[in-house]
Amino acid sequence: MPPADPLHGRERQESRLARWLVLPAVGTIVLVALFPLSWTVWESLHLHDLRMPWLGRPFVGADNYIEALGNPRFWSALGHTVFFATVTVGLELMLGLGFALAMNRAFRGRGPVRAAILIPWAIPTVVAGLLWRFMFDGQGGIVNAVLVGIGVLDQARVWFIHPQSAWVPVILADVWKTTPFVALLILAGLQNIDASLYEAARIDGASAWRQFRHVTLPLLKPAILVALIFRTLDAFRVFDLIYALTGGGPGTSTEPIALYTFNTLFQTLRFGYGSALSVIVFAVTFALALAYIRLLGADLTGARR
Amino acid sequence: MALIAAVLLWAGCGGEPANGPIEITFPVSALGAESQVVRRQLARFMGEHPGIRVLQRETPDAADQRHQLFVQWLNAGADDPDILSLDVIWTPEFAAAGWILPLDRFGPDTAEFFPTTISANRWRDSLYALPWFVDVGMLYWRTDLMRVAPRTFEELRRAAGRARRDQGIRHGLVWQGARYEGLVATFVEYLGGYGGRILDDGRVVVASKAGLGALTEMRDEIYASGTVPSAVLTWHEEETRLAFQNGEAAFMRNWPYAYGLMQDSAGSRVAGKYAVTAMPAAPQGAPTATLGGTQLAINRNSEHPEAAWSVIEYLTRPEQMLERAEVVGQFPTRLALYQGPELGEALSIPTADVRRVVESAVPRPVTPVYSQLSEILQIHLHRALTRQRTPAAALREAQAEMQQLLNRSGLGATGSRAAR
CATH class of the missing domain: 3.40.190.10 (Periplasmic binding protein-like II)
Structure with missing residues (x-):
């Protein structure tokens, strides 16, 4: 048996060194995440309105939060966000799975197809938003031209002035833009599945559907969950796409919570109330992330092996 | 080119020149015929006032962005720019915030302007900005x-x-x-x-x-x-x-x-x-x-309010307004200009039509x-x-x-x- 002491000492030394080594990382997190966050929380407890400097900057406790929770615009913005997140993430998962399965097949030109499918993902969101805005433009937009041309519409439709139809370009644009990301994540998962499992299933006489249902899907779960987490959190914070596409209109009927917060902070310059909104958005996204990790933690670590 | 030189000069002269000319900073748009007119007029002004140098600071043209920038500067108590060009709807906001100086002490000739353009720039019985042109x-x-x-x-x-x-x-x-x-x-x-x-x-x-x-x-x-x-x-x-x-x-x-x-x-x-x-x-x-249009006001923290005023006074003179009307098609704020023949020559719109509309103007x-x-x-x-x-x-x-x-x-x- 080797003497325990020296090893122990070296371990202690190493752990001390390790502590020093993680210090910069911890320091950076404190500086770029914790500090701004606590500042925002502090700000949210004050009345701070850049446009009404004569009111000063008094401490108001939870007033800003109470105002937010009693404000119908806040609740409808939250509702829009949940609606947007549910619809887009659902569509993106289904389409992404389909694309991934297709790309996983061996066919000629697979490389170029895999590269091509990533193009929408590579386009900056604001540019994509403007692109879709022009396509859905009421006067010269290509969508109206095509739909009128094939007889679906009898006259050009002004998409952005109807509270329901204004969502159509928003959702299409997001699905178009982010499905490739989901597809790629799922494709990575598909390629980790051992081909011998399918062989075994075939020998047992399993149909293609049963193979998909009982081999592919269970083994894809970790990849799907990762995609789900990323996409839900992203969709929940959606801002730039809608900012460029509808600006939240007509009225405020496509305004997500992040855009409402932005308008409060940077148009109305109500820093106190806007900070309260930011804190609420942070709390909700953080809770979502925690819930995912809690619920799916086992699968996530499973994915790593 | 001149603008780049001016910006460089401004950047280079951060310190207080002991005996040099007084420096006044003025926000300008970076683009178009309008910025050229302003540049020309400021150059003439400096020719007449060797003791004052006006440095131009580029600011965004989009009203929202300019407003946000001004609010941030003034909130922080910045002493520059000395002169602010304000949309008519901002004057009361900036006045109530204590960000701009009342102009009454300089004795502006307010009776010469369209009354609505003056009343839109008043807050608590003081005049805070002088109407430059009217929209x-x-x-x-x-x-x-x-x-x-x-x-x-x-x-x-x-x-x-x-x-x-x-x-x-x-x-x-x-x-x-x-x-x-x-x-x-x-x-x-x-x-x-x-x-x-x-x-x-x-x-x-x-x-x-x-x-x-x-x-x-x-x-x-x-x-x-x-x-x-x-x-x-x-x-x-x-x-x-x-x-x-x-x-x-x-x-x-x-x-x-x-x-x-x-x-x-x-x-x-x-x-x-x-x-x-x-x-x-x-x-x-x-x-x-x-009623829309742009007004000129003085930053409350300006170190040279008198010099700033002399710039404003110069830019709002009848001849400068006529030049703006001719080059950029902007309507003057001075009543007398609508009576003479010069405005008709400068503007492409008949003066009588312009006058009828301006007289029906109502501030927000x-x-x-x-x-x-x-x-x-x-x-x-x-x-x-x-x-x-x-x-x-x-x-x-x-x-x-x-x-x-x-x-x-x-x-x-x-x-x-x-x-x-």
């Missing part, structure tokens, strides 16, 4: 489609209907209807046309019979008579100008800038075929033009919280015009929210209560 909302009409301009909304609807039916013009009237400040500017003109107003001494009174009449008129023009295409609910100034310029509309509500742009026959199908007049009105109201509510009031109003107007709410419900909700905001600001009840 007004006008009715553009096609002289080849009709002989006289309509004077009432009803006449306009009928003339628009004839133009669409008989002459195959696509749209009757186009105005700015997207959810932004331009929508409020349009609404103020309809509201005035029905004899109403938004604010009455600190009380919001927009949900009145006149308000309902005005908003219903706007909505019916879209959905009942088809005078106005529903697409305007996504349109800003430029979309309306393009439609009118392409000969697609019989009427357009727009600011003066469009007049000169559409005269260039290379890109315009209506060159020489349009004129301007005041917006129509209902029998119970009067023709109303929303003169209150430090105007921008916030406007944001509320924009949302509710847009909801009514996109048929998410009835006009009555939209105005009621807007009024409640606006009043709540005024109360929170400490400016409610009586308009003169705010602390300073």
Whole structure:
């Protein structure tokens, strides 16, 4: 048996060194995440309105939060966000799975197809938003031209002035833009599945559907969950796409919570109330992330092996 | 080039020159004919005042961005720029915040200016900014489609209907209807046309019979008579100008800038075929033009307010205003200029027409919280015009929210209560 002491000492030394080594990382997190966050929380407890400097900057406790929770615009913005997140993430998962399965097949030109499918993902969101805005433009937009041309519409439709139809370009644009990301994540998962499992299933006489249902899907779960987490959190914070596409209109009927917060902070310059909104958005996204990790933690670590 | 040199100079001379000329910083737009006029005028000024050097600071052209930048600078107590160019709706806000100096002590010749442009720049009985040029909302009409301009909304609807039916013009009237400040500017003109107003001494009174009449008129023009295409609910100034310029509309509500742009026959199908007049009105109201334009004010923390004033005084002289009118087509704020022949030569619009519109100008509510009031109003107007709410419900909700905001600001009840 080797003497325990020296090893122990070296371990202690190493752990001390390790502590020093993680210090910069911890320091950076404190500086770029914790500090701004606590500042925002502090700000949210004050009345701070850049446009009404004569009111000063008094401490108001939870007033800003109470105002937010009693404000119908806040609740409808939250509702829009949940609606947007549910619809887009659902569509993106289904389409992404389909694309991934297709790309996983061996066919000629697979490389170029895999590269091509990533193009929408590579386009900056604001540019994509403007692109879709022009396509859905009421006067010269290509969508109206095509739909009128094939007889679906009898006259050009002004998409952005109807509270329901204004969502159509928003959702299409997001699905178009982010499905490739989901597809790629799922494709990575598909390629980790051992081909011998399918062989075994075939020998047992399993149909293609049963193979998909009982081999592919269970083994894809970790990849799907990762995609789900990323996409839900992203969709929940959606801002730039809608900012460029509808600006939240007509009225405020496509305004997500992040855009409402932005308008409060940077148009109305109500820093106190806007900070309260930011804190609420942070709390909700953080809770979502925690819930995912809690619920799916086992699968996530499973994915790593 | 000159600008780059000026910026470099400004950057290089951060310190206090002991005996050198006094430096005054002035925000300018970076682009276009307007910035060239300003540069030329400032160069002349410096020729006459060797003791003062005016350094130009580039600021964004977009009103929202410029406003945000100014608010950040002034909130931080910056002493530069010394001079601020303000949209007319910002003056009370900056005055109440204590960010700009009252100008009365310099003895401005306010009697020489259009009274509305002066009253829009007053806050608590002091003048805080001097009107540099005036913008007004006008009715553009096609002289080849009709002989006289309509004077009432009803006449306009009928003339628009004839133009669409008989002459195959696509749209009757186009105005700015997207959810932004331009929508409020349009609404103020309809509201005035029905004899109403938004604010009455600190009380919001927009949900009145006149308000309902005005908003219903706007909505019916879209959905009942088809005078106005529903697409305007996504349109800003430029979309309306393009439609009118392409000969697609019989009427357009727009600011003066469009007049000169559409005269260039290379890109315009209506060159020489349009004129301007005041917006129509209902029998119970009067023709109303929303007052816009730019004002000059002095930063309260400026180290050289006297020198800053001498720049403002120079830039607002009649001859500089005439030069701006000629080069950029902007309307002067001095009354006397509308009597002489020079303005007629400088502007492409007949002086009498301009004068009629400018005299019908009405400021938007003169209150430090105007921008916030406007944001509320924009949302509710847009909801009514996109048929998410009835006009009555939209105005009621807007009024409640606006009043709540005024109360929170400490400016409610009586308009003169705010602390300073």
